[in-house]
Amino acid sequence: MERPAWAPRSIDISVPSVSRMYDFYLGGSHNFEVDREAARKAMEFMPGLPKIMQANRAFMRRAVRFAVEEGITQFLDVGSGIPTFGNVHEVARQAHSGARVVYVDHDPVAVAHSKAVLEGNDHADVVAADLRKPQDILASPQIERLIDLNRPVALLLVAILHFVEDTDDPYGAVAELRGALAPGSLLVLTHASYEGIPLPQERSEGAVDVYKDIRNPLIMRSRDEIARFFEGYDMVEPGLVPMPKWRPDTAPEDEDPYSFSGFAGVGRSA
Ligand SMILES: C[S@@+](CC[C@H](N)C(=O)[O-])C[C@H]1O[C@@H](n2cnc3c(N)ncnc32)[C@H](O)[C@@H]1O
Numbered sequence: 001m002e003r004p005a006w007a008p009r010s011i012d013i014s015v016p017s018v019s020r021m022y023d024f025y026l027g028g029s030h031n032f033e034v035d036r037e038a039a040r041k042a043m044e045f046m047p048g049l050p051k052i053m054q055a056n057r058a059f060m061r062r063a064v065r066f067a068v069e070e071g072i073t074q075f076l077d078v079g080s081g082i083p084t085f086g087n088v089h090e091v092a093r094q095a096h097s098g099a100r101v102v103y104v105d106h107d108p109v110a111v112a113h114s115k116a117v118l119e120g121n122d123h124a125d126v127v128a129a130d131l132r133k134p135q136d137i138l139a140s141p142q143i144e145r146l147i148d149l150n151r152p153v154a155l156l157l158v159a160i161l162h163f164v165e166d167t168d169d170p171y172g173a174v175a176e177l178r179g180a181l182a183p184g185s186l187l188v189l190t191h192a193s194y195e196g197i198p199l200p201q202e203r204s205e206g207a208v209d210v211y212k213d214i215r216n217p218l219i220m221r222s223r224d225e226i227a228r229f230f231e232g233y234d235m236v237e238p239g240l241v242p243m244p245k246w247r248p249d250t251a252p253e254d255e256d257p258y259s260f261s262g263f264a265g266v267g268r269s270a
Helices: 018-025 033-045 049-069 088-095 108-118 134-138 141-146 170-179 201-213 223-230
Strands: 074-078 100-105 124-128 154-158 186-191 233-235 263-269
Touching: 018 033, 018 049, 018 108, 033 049, 033 201, 049 088, 049 154, 049 186, 049 263, 074 088, 088 100, 100 108, 100 141, 108 124, 124 141, 134 170, 154 170, 170 223, 186 223, 223 263
Parallel strands: 074 100, 074 154, 100 124, 154 186
Antiparallel strands: 186 263, 233 263
C-alpha cells in the first residue's frame, strides 16, 4: 500500500483507526481503504453515522462561539482528531481574533495533519498526548506557551470519552484536567449513548461491535453516567441534551433523526 506524505512512518496503515474512520464519515480525505471498510461495515448497522458526526461538529462550533460570548478565549481540545472543515481554531479566531487553541490527540495522523495545518500559526498548536495521562497534557510546552491556567479555559472533550474504558478511569482523568482549570472555565462534552438512536438496540450494537473488532471499543454510556463527567460544575442551559437541542441555530425538528443520538452539554466551574 502506498504511504501518502501525511501518514507518519510510525503508523500501521493496515489497521483501521478511529480518527481516520471519523474523517471518512465527515467526507475527509485522510483515510485508507481499511478505515473506509470498517466505517462502511459500521454504517451497514447504523446508516445515519455521518449524520451523528455532522451534528457533533455543529454542536462543537456552537459551543465554541458560546464560550467566546462568555469571554473565554483559551481552548484546550482533547481528542481533536484530523483537522477538517470548521476547526476549533478557525471558529474561535473568527469570533475573537486573540483566541488561542491547544489541540491534543494520541493518533499520529491527527497530530501530523494538525501540525501541517497549524504551521506558522502562533495562536494554536498540537500536543501528541493521551487523555488517560492528563499530566502529559498539562505539563506540555504548548500549554505553557499558549494557555494561561490562571484564567478560564474551555476544555473540549468532544466525541472522545466514549473511547475510554472504565478500567482506564475516564472520570479520574477528567477530574484531574478540571482540577487544573481556573474558576469560570467551561467543560464542553459530547458522548455516544444507546439513548436517542432511532434503531432497535441490536442494530446499534452491530455498529459498536465493529469498533470492538478493531480494538477501539466504543463505550456507550447512559445519560446519568455521562452527567457524572460534570461533577462539581453547573450545567449551562439547556443542560445535557441531544446534540441538535443544545442552543440550536436552526429548528431542531429539521434535523435528521440520527442526530439526536447521544448527548451534548456544557458545564461551568464555580
Ligand atoms: C471521533 S474523533 C472526534 C474529533 C473531534 N473532537 C470532533 O468531535 O470532531 C475522536 C478522537 O479522539 C482521539 N482519542 C481517542 N482516545 C484518545 C485518548 N485516550 N487520548 C487522546 N486522544 C484520543 C482519537 O484519536 C480521535 O482523533
